[in-house]
């Protein structure tokens with residue numbers, strides 16, 4: 001085959017496979033929320049933590065600069081890091097107070113939260129052709145608050161948005177359990193699973209049923225340590241998988 005013929009053949013073939021993808025395949029996109037589909041929650045975490053520290057009479061405070069070191073950890077681990085003396089009961093009590101405060105004052109949670117650039121367009125494009133599911137390490141009460149604040153309610157509802165209360169040492173459900181349940185209940189197979197998140201735990205979801213992993217980091221945040229298939233700083237990179 002000559003170069004021109006080969007080029008034409010490749011082009012035709014690509015069009016053919018693109019046509020198959022548009023018409024016949026169904027993929028599942030698995031999303032993480034915090035740090036992936038939103039930006040700014042890390043500041044609310046600091047605000048709430050400092051309010052609780054004040055109410056409990058502690059002198060210690062977090063700075064917004066502590067975010068880069070702590071973001072992605074469980075809330076009680078923030079306090080374990082802050083105090084010089086270890087006291088797991090104290091940290092759990094502070095964590096509980098943080099959850100109560102964030103549930104009773106959603107305006108603090110939503111003060112800083114914004115959609116990641118291009119996220120709405122990417123979610124809309126996926127919705128038009130494939131399936132997507134949101135699995136977040138937060139509590140059910142707060143997940144709805146975030147979805148509404150980010151105006152993602154067009155993309156995620158109770159059938160495809162799940163909260164995993166990961167803020168305990170031994171969560172009853174893990175993200176992997178939730179994904180396995182979702183796949184079992186879906187009543188169909190998917191031609192491809194695409195996993196997008198900002199943490200090593202998100203990337204491990206590949207172990208549930210395979211898939212291609214994308215580790216996301218906002219442009220001003222370092223990539224977390226792990227071995228994803230791809231590292232991206234712009235969510236539009238996901239559109240290649242459609």
Ligand SMILES: [Mg+2]
Pocket residue numbers: 032033034035036197198199
């Ligand atoms: Mg995350």
